Amino acid sequence: MNIDLDGKLALVGGSEGALTSALRRALADNGANVVEIDPTSPAATEPAGATQGEPFVLVLVSEGANGLPETDAGFGRERAEFVAAIRHSAPRLKRVVLVFSAAGQVPVKGFADFSADQAGLASLTRTLGMELGPSVMVNAVAVGAYEADGDVRTQRFLTHTGVKRAATLNEIVSAVLFLADPDNAYMTGHTLNVDGGWAIGYARNF
Amino acid sequence: MRTDLSEKVIFITGAAGGIGRATAHRLAANGASIVVADIDAAGAERVAGELPSALAVSMDVRRAEDAKRAVDLALEKFGKIDVLVNNAGVNTFKDRVDIDRFPEDEWHRIVGIDLDGLYIVSHAVLQPMVARGQGRIVNIASVVGVTAMRLQSAFVAAKAGMIHLTRSMALELGPKGILVNSLAPGSVLTEGTKQLFYGDDGSFRAQMAGFMNHIPLGRPAHVEEIAEGILFLCAPENSYMTGHLMMVDGGWTAGFMF
Numbered sequence: 001m002n003i004d005l006d007g008k009l010a011l012v013g014g015s016e017g018a019l020t021s022a023l024r025r026a027l028a029d030n031g032a033n034v035v036e037i038d039p040t041s042p043a044a045t046e047p048a049g050a051t052q053g054e055p056f057v058l059v060l061v062s063e064g065a066n067g068l069p070e071t072d073a074g075f076g077r078e079r080a081e082f083v084a085a086i087r088h089s090a091p092r093l094k095r096v097v098l099v100f101s102a103a104g105q106v107p108v109k110g111f112a113d114f115s116a117d118q119a120g121l122a123s124l125t126r127t128l129g130m131e132l133g134p135s136v137m138v139n140a141v142a143v144g145a146y147e148a149d150g151d152v153r154t155q156r157f158l159t160h161t162g163v164k165r166a167a168t169l170n171e172i173v174s175a176v177l178f179l180a181d182p183d184n185a186y187m188t189g190h191t192l193n194v195d196g197g198w199a200i201g202y203a204r205n206f
Numbered sequence: 207m208r209t210d211l212s213e214k215v216i217f218i219t220g221a222a223g224g225i226g227r228a229t230a231h232r233l234a235a236n237g238a239s240i241v242v243a244d245i246d247a248a249g250a251e252r253v254a255g256e257l258p259s260a261l262a263v264s265m266d267v268r269r270a271e272d273a274k275r276a277v278d279l280a281l282e283k284f285g286k287i288d289v290l291v292n293n294a295g296v297n298t299f300k301d302r303v304d305i306d307r308f309p310e311d312e313w314h315r316i317v318g319i320d321l322d323g324l325y326i327v328s329h330a331v332l333q334p335m336v337a338r339g340q341g342r343i344v345n346i347a348s349v350v351g352v353t354a355m356r357l358q359s360a361f362v363a364a365k366a367g368m369i370h371l372t373r374s375m376a377l378e379l380g381p382k383g384i385l386v387n388s389l390a391p392g393s394v395l396t397e398g399t400k401q402l403f404y405g406d407d408g409s410f411r412a413q414m415a416g417f418m419n420h421i422p423l424g425r426p427a428h429v430e431e432i433a434e435g436i437l438f439l440c441a442p443e444n445s446y447m448t449g450h451l452m453m454v455d456g457g458w459t460a461g462f463m464f
Contacts, residue, residue, distance in 0.1 A: 001209040001443045126460040133422030133457050144446075162380025167446040174443040181207050184438070186392075186431035188422050189460025190453045197380050200373040200449035 001174055003181040006031035008056035010180070011089065013037035014082075015063040018148035019099065022169040023059055023176055030177060032056070039078075039085040057095040057180040058086065064101035064118045065143055067153035068111060075117035083124055090132050097179045098125055098140040099172070102157070102195040105142050106202045118142075122191050129189025137188040139179040143172055144195025162197030207434070209441040212237030215284040216440060217277075219267055219327055220294030222249025224396040225346065228429035229291060229436045234258060236437065241280045241287070244294070267294045267323030273330035281334060289342040289440050290331040292368075295320045302357040313360045320364035324371060336382050343379075344439045345372050345388040346432075349455045352390060365390075369451050376449030385448040387439050392455025393418075393426040422457030 010032035012024050028034045033053040039060055060082050063069075086096050103111060104118030122140065129138040145157040146167040152158070158166060175194045178184055193199045216233050220226040222244035230240045230253055239259040244250040247264035254262035261283045265272035280287055296319050301312045328343055335341030350358065351365030372388040379386055395403060403414045403426060418424050435454040438444055453459055 001207050001441050003207045126457075129457045129460045130422045130463050134424040137423070146446075162377050162448055163385070163446060164381055170443065171446040174441065175447070178207060178438045178441075178444070181434075183207055184431075184434050186423060186427040186456050187435070187452075187454050188457035190455075190457075192447065192452065193450050194446050196446050197376050197448040197450075201377045 001177065003030050003177050003183070005056065005180065005182070007053050008032050009053035010034045010057045010059065011037045011055070012059045012061075013039050014061035014078075014099075015066060017061075017066055019065055019143075019146075019169060019172060020061045022173050023061065023099075026173045026177060027057075027059070027180065037085075039081050055089070055092040056182070057097060058089055058093055059097045059099070059176060059180070060085065062098065062100040062118065062121055064103065064114065064121070065099045067101070068103065068108065068156070069114055072111045072113045075113045076120075079117060079120045079124065082121070083128070086128055086132075086138070090136050093136050094182070095180050096128070096132075096136060096138040097176050099176065100140065100142055101154070102142040102144045102193055102199050105191065105193055105199045125191055126189040133188050137185070139187055139189070140191040141172060141175045141179065142191050142193045142195060142199070143167070144193070144198040146172060157195070157198045160198060160202055161195065162201055165196070167194060167196065207437065207441070209236050209437065209443060211440065211442075214238045214288040214440070215241065215280065215286055216289040216291060217241040217243060217280055217287050217331060218291040218293055219243045219265070219323070222246045222253055224398065225391065225394065225429050225432045226291075226293045227253050228433040229293065230257060230260070232430065232433035232437050233440060234260070238440075239284055241276070241284070243276055267327050268318050270326050270330065273327045277330045277334070286338065287331055287334060287341070289344065290328060291344045291346065291436060292324045292327055293346040294323055295346065297361040298358050304357065305359045308359055316360035317364045320361065321367045321371070324368055328375070332379075332384070335384055336379075339383040341384045342440065343375065343384065343386045344436055345386070346436075347372075347388045347390045347451065349390050349392045349453070349458050352451070352453070352459050372451065373449045380448055385445070387447055387450045387452060389432070389435050389439060389452045389454055391427060391432045392421065392453070392458040394432060395426045395428055399426070420458065420463050421455070422460060422463065425456065427454065427456060
């Protein structure tokens with residue numbers, strides 16, 4: 001699928017990794033001028049004047065999008081940084097897309113801090129959608145198990161996923177493109193679950 | 207967005223007008239062949255005539271024999287059905303009353319079309335889809351299936367039923383290669399609701415403007431914007447979403463606004 005971001009600026013940052021790189025490539029392939037930003041510094045969402053194009057979309061990828069963490073501790077700082085970065089850049093934007101773990105939609109036993117943190121991102125997608133409308137649409141993608149760099153992130157979801165395989169990076173990228181699409185103009189505050197049905201069938205062992 | 211639906215056959219119920227017709231056009235513009243199903247036979251013929259590759263079928267979604275015949279006609283013409291869009295639906299306009307006064311015949315009419323109809327048409331389409339081991343179903347629900355509203359209890363219950371039925375279908379059909387999602391439109395401008403919003407002189411009514419204060423995007427949707435969401439749920443690239451309820455509601459259900 002293709003969207004038309006010709007001449008528009010896409011600011012992309014957050015957790016660096018295979019998914020974030022794939023998102024940058026796809027946005028560029030669809031015509032955007034992609035700028036790497038560091039959301040820990042709100043000023044970084046204002047790229048230097050040399051960059052051309054009208055600011056359009058801010059994409060922030062959570063650390064949680066990389067899968068369940070090894071230790072369930074230390075989350076929360078990223079969320080405050082994301083809120084600050086979004087509020088700071090909102091006056092110049094039309095779309096914000098967050099990417100986080102499907103554990104933000106259904107809490108995972110043993111991951112209290114992580115699940116709450118990711119649910120916080122789902123909640124701020126909704127509150128900032130209300131706050132920044134009608135000029136800016138704020139939406140998100142919650143990812144389940146996916147393949148990247150030859151390995152499956154959050155493989156343990158697959159025992160409880162209706163679609164019997166992990167996602168490809170391209171399947172996640174497609175959802176982000178849809179939410180960044182200028183033609184998609186009546187959605188805000190919504191999180192798309194790109195999880196093969198994990199969030200609806202979590203309690204059932206397939 | 208643009209995607210390649212040139213090899214796809216998409217069966218849309220309630221396709222003679224409103225969201226259904228806009229969806230038929232949007233999907234056809236991306237190359238799909240469309241089965242235009244509607245209880246209004248002349249309307250279905252008219253919309254099919256507007257599209258490059260289409261078949262009109264008249265059917266009542268409450269009747270299994272209608273659904274079976276429509277599916278047979280579609281298979282005869284196109285050989286397969288890739289996506290079913292369960293769009294046909296009705297709400298109460300005359301009986302806007304509380305549940306203690308809600309008429310039984312109106313209850314059965316609404317639940318019969320909106321919820322039973324989803325089961326009946328899906329049941330017919332799923333026979334060939336399961337045999338092929340691939341397919342998709344997109345169910346058009348409503349924000350009232352998520353957040354309740356007064357004076358339309360049958361519609362509220364039927365739409366909530368559709369949303370949860372979508373999830374159970376997705377669980378059952380995922381291992382069979384079939385994705386099932388629902389989409390909940392919020393307030394939508396159609397020929398039917400335009401009068402409600404704009405009145406005779408074409409100006410946006412004060413009462414409606416007040417109502418729009420509770421929607422972050424501050425306006426009703428155009429049918430084309432709902433069709434855009436349906437296009438995404440039909441897109442071949444979007445192949446890891448199932449059981450999902452996609453809100454295309456301008457943020458109506460995002461949270462509490464005051």
